[in-house]
Amino acid sequence: MGNMNLATNAKNTWCPGCGNFAILNSIKAVLGELIEEGFPREKIVIVSGIGCHAKIADYLNVNSFYSLHGRVVPVCEAIKLANPELKVIGFAGDGDTYGEGLEHLIFAAKRDIDINIIIHNNRVYGLTTGQYTPTSPLGFKGRSTPFGTTESPINPLELMMASHASFIARGYSHGIELLKKIFKEGIQHKGFSLMDVLQVCVTFYNMYDYYNSRVYELKDHDSKDYDMALKKIREWDYNYDSKISLGVFYKNDHI
Amino acid sequence: MDNLSILIAGRAGDGIDKSSLIIGRILGQLGYNIYIYRDYPSIIRGGHTFSIIRCSVDKIAAHSDKVDVLIALNQDSIDFHKSRLTGGKSLIIYDSTSVKSDTGMAIPAGGIIKEAKALDLMRNSCMIGAMCRAIGIEKDILENVFRKDVPKETELNLKVAFRGFEEAKEFIKIEKSKQKSLPIITGSEAIGMGLIKGGLSAYISYPMTPSSGILHFLAGLQEEYALKVIHPENEIAVMLMALGFSYAGKKAAVGTSGGGFCLMTEGLSFSGMAELPIVVLLGQRPGPSTGLPTYTGQTELNFALSAGHGDFIRFVAAPGDTEEAYYWSAVSMNLAWKYQLPAIILCDKTLNEGACSFDVDSAGEIKVEAPLLWDKKGEYKRYQDTKTGISPLAFPSDENAIVKVNSYEHDESGITTEDTDLTVKMQDKRCRKAEYLLEELEQYETVKVYGDKNSSTALLFWGSNKGVCVEVGARLGLKVIQPIVFSPFPLKQFKEAFKGVKKIICVENNTFGQLADFLKRYGINVDHRILKYDGRPFSLDELEQKLKKIIT
Numbered sequence: 001m002g003n004m005n006l007a008t009n010a011k012n013t014w015c016p017g018c019g020n021f022a023i024l025n026s027i028k029a030v031l032g033e034l035i036e037e038g039f040p041r042e043k044i045v046i047v048s049g050i051g052c053h054a055k056i057a058d059y060l061n062v063n064s065f066y067s068l069h070g071r072v073v074p075v076c077e078a079i080k081l082a083n084p085e086l087k088v089i090g091f092a093g094d095g096d097t098y099g100e101g102l103e104h105l106i107f108a109a110k111r112d113i114d115i116n117i118i119i120h121n122n123r124v125y126g127l128t129t130g131q132y133t134p135t136s137p138l139g140f141k142g143r144s145t146p147f148g149t150t151e152s153p154i155n156p157l158e159l160m161m162a163s164h165a166s167f168i169a170r171g172y173s174h175g176i177e178l179l180k181k182i183f184k185e186g187i188q189h190k191g192f193s194l195m196d197v198l199q200v201c202v203t204f205y206n207m208y209d210y211y212n213s214r215v216y217e218l219k220d221h222d223s224k225d226y227d228m229a230l231k232k233i234r235e236w237d238y239n240y241d242s243k244i245s246l247g248v249f250y251k252n253d254h255i
Numbered sequence: 256m257d258n259l260s261i262l263i264a265g266r267a268g269d270g271i272d273k274s275s276l277i278i279g280r281i282l283g284q285l286g287y288n289i290y291i292y293r294d295y296p297s298i299i300r301g302g303h304t305f306s307i308i309r310c311s312v313d314k315i316a317a318h319s320d321k322v323d324v325l326i327a328l329n330q331d332s333i334d335f336h337k338s339r340l341t342g343g344k345s346l347i348i349y350d351s352t353s354v355k356s357d358t359g360m361a362i363p364a365g366g367i368i369k370e371a372k373a374l375d376l377m378r379n380s381c382m383i384g385a386m387c388r389a390i391g392i393e394k395d396i397l398e399n400v401f402r403k404d405v406p407k408e409t410e411l412n413l414k415v416a417f418r419g420f421e422e423a424k425e426f427i428k429i430e431k432s433k434q435k436s437l438p439i440i441t442g443s444e445a446i447g448m449g450l451i452k453g454g455l456s457a458y459i460s461y462p463m464t465p466s467s468g469i470l471h472f473l474a475g476l477q478e479e480y481a482l483k484v485i486h487p488e489n490e491i492a493v494m495l496m497a498l499g500f501s502y503a504g505k506k507a508a509v510g511t512s513g514g515g516f517c518l519m520t521e522g523l524s525f526s527g528m529a530e531l532p533i534v535v536l537l538g539q540r541p542g543p544s545t546g547l548p549t550y551t552g553q554t555e556l557n558f559a560l561s562a563g564h565g566d567f568i569r570f571v572a573a574p575g576d577t578e579e580a581y582y583w584s585a586v587s588m589n590l591a592w593k594y595q596l597p598a599i600i601l602c603d604k605t606l607n608e609g610a611c612s613f614d615v616d617s618a619g620e621i622k623v624e625a626p627l628l629w630d631k632k633g634e635y636k637r638y639q640d641t642k643t644g645i646s647p648l649a650f651p652s653d654e655n656a657i658v659k660v661n662s663y664e665h666d667e668s669g670i671t672t673e674d675t676d677l678t679v680k681m682q683d684k685r686c687r688k689a690e691y692l693l694e695e696l697e698q699y700e701t702v703k704v705y706g707d708k709n710s711s712t713a714l715l716f717w718g719s720n721k722g723v724c725v726e727v728g729a730r731l732g733l734k735v736i737q738p739i740v741f742s743p744f745p746l747k748q749f750k751e752a753f754k755g756v757k758k759i760i761c762v763e764n765n766t767f768g769q770l771a772d773f774l775k776r777y778g779i780n781v782d783h784r785i786l787k788y789d790g791r792p793f794s795l796d797e798l799e800q801k802l803k804k805i806i807t
Binding site (some may be wrong): 010042043044050058062063065066068075078079081082083085086103104128187 | 381456457459483485491495496498499500502503507519521651654658661662667671
């Protein structure tokens with residue numbers, strides 16, 4: 001990305017080892033590349049919700065809209081509709097957008113507006129100090145569920161398939177090269193893109209060992225094949241033990 | 256004759272609403288001022304529905320309980336409304352195919368449409384034709400209005416209208432008035448036009464009575480005025496989308512009713528913190544909760560003034576008729592952008608769905624100014640601290656500007672802060688704008704006075720009670736006072752209006768007397784409250800009776 005400075009003077013307050021750093025560094029690299037390739041910096045807008053993830057709005061020196069909890073998606077949609085020349089990238093948490101703002105996500109996918117939503121999916125509430133989220137596994141013991149949850153998580157990618165999202169991918173905060181690749185491809189995709197990132201919260205839900213032994217990158221996968229994409233998306237349901245595939249599951253170029 | 260009331264009634268789905276507008280337009284052609292009151296249940300088909308069309312040589316915006324002509328499309332129409340007839344020169348015109356009546360003019364409308372192979376809905380045309388003859392309106396006026404306002408099956412409609420005309424006899428003769436013929440529009444249409452005048456670029460709304468009319472009206476004008484009209488998944492999205500448009504530099508408005516506004520309040524508060532201009536059309540209705548969805552109420556003054564968490568400034572206005580609705584919709588948009596704050600316009604079913612003769616020339620001159628923009632010098636700071644508290648605006652895609660807005664407390668650049676001094680400084684910066692707005696409001700007629708200006712008894716009202724209060728107040732020789740702006744409250748102008756007043760009677764469509772209670776905090780005590788909360792607006796007769804009990 002050359003020497004472009006996309007950092008602000010804001011002090012970073014994420015915990016050491018937080019998976020958010022990987023997302024921040026990857027997006028900086030991708031935005032830097034886009035700018036160097038000629039995309040005007042002033043036409044980039046980022047939107048964030050509320051939660052640890054959302055501090056990214058303070059850390060990136062581009063146009064930003066630091067929104068409310070769960071309210072990343074409608075803001076992204078409106079900014080894009082108001083000025084279609086803008087590249088709009090929304091950063092949201094799993095509690096934020098798979099919980100509080102889920103309805104917005106489904107409708108934005110259904111509308112297929114050309115916005116990009118990156119989910120910092122750490123499967124725990126970090127900023128409110130450790131409660132379960134819509135993607136925490138069954139039995140998760142958090143501060144609001146000390147005896148374990150009795151509900152299964154949603155598989156957000158499967159939900160996005162059912163909602164007609166035209167770009168669906170999953171990355172992992174331990175694997176910055178793949179993350180950069182996914183971000184760039186998603187941002188360049190013309191249509192709604194959902195990029196779920198398994199972003200490890202080292203303080204409240206450290207899943208590094210668990211993920212490291214299960215993740216693999218998709219190979220020989222045809223992202224234009226809806227059925228194949230759905231099959232791969234269903235391989236892991238964010239609950240029971242299985243291999244966890246990473247990469248671009250589905251991409252519909254509106255042919 | 257300088258005043259006539261016609262009531263048309265039938266089942267929901269019978270086309271009463273459209274008919275009332277056509278009758279209004281016919282009377283409007285004669286140079287009268289028109290007011291149409293619509294009463295309908297929250298049912299698509301089958302419930303009883305009626306409209307009262309009143310015409311007068313004077314400007315009017317209220318209905319009378321008494322009517323001169325009753326047009327009955329079904330039996331209920333006679334049974335429910337017969338007692339409203341004034342006697343003497345009053346008349347029932349009924350569809351004798353389906354309705355029985357001892358008196359009145361029998362028009363076999365059901366038979367006529369059958370013979371003409373017309374739709375049941377066209378009984379309306381037949382009855383309107385009969386009405387024209389009965390009140391002495393010439394056939395060519397009937398034809399002109401039908402050709403303009405009945406685009407579907409015009410010839411067939413005219414045919415049955417003429418058949419109705421022929422069946423009827425002239426009963427009274429309504430003279431032409433010498434005044435110019437004005438267009439008849441609803442309050443929703445006036446609001447829509449006002450927003451466009453104010454520079455509207457996007458209207459976002461989830462359907463909810465009584466504001467849906469604005470959504471439908473603006474949706475139809477999307478192409479003509481290059482508007483974005485969006486109906487998203489819920490009111491939370493509505494508000495956040497509006498803020499997104501505002502951030503991108505596009506003037507946006509949203510419309511809803513109380514229940515929807517509840518969902519918007521987190522976004523409203525955000526608008527206050529992030530200084531993102533937004534206009535909210537708040538169509539009040541009788542609550543709490545779902546209440547009476549299709550009826551009228553002035554129940555949300557308190558809510559508009561206090562909605563949203565935290566301390567932030569807002570503009571709140573309550574226009575009273577179509578001209579004011581037009582004017583204040585445009586002005587609110589202008590002020591929202593000039594002061595970068597949320598503006599709320601209080602309206603209700605009576606205002607939004609009532610149709611009135613609309614005189615744009617009397618609405619007042621509207622100034623639409625460019626907002627304060629960044630001069631493109633130096634480093635851009637979205638929340639630059641200034642004397643007035645107003646920071647110059649820049650938008651994404653403006654070169655060399657990085658535009659950061661934030662729902663957290665933030666510094667001048669828009670970066671989050673928890674610093675004590677900075678928190679106070681930024682909160683003071685935002686709130687300081689109210690002083691300048693209040694000063695500017697002195698140029699506007701924020702408090703209006705009507706009636707006998709020397710009377711020591713004041714009839715105080717707000718919003719859509721304007722029509723009925725101004726008319727009855729003048730009749731009874733009272734000083735009639737209307738505050739229009741409630742936040743920031745122009746106390747100076749308000750006190751000026753009350754000079755010489757010894758007794759205050761406050762008229763409101765709510766249970767507690769929200770305006771009367773609001774005034775207490777300024778040391779103004781209302782002597783009498785006339786409150787109506789059955790979902791129906793005051794009629795002239797009703798208010799007159801209630802007032803007489805107090806003043807005599």
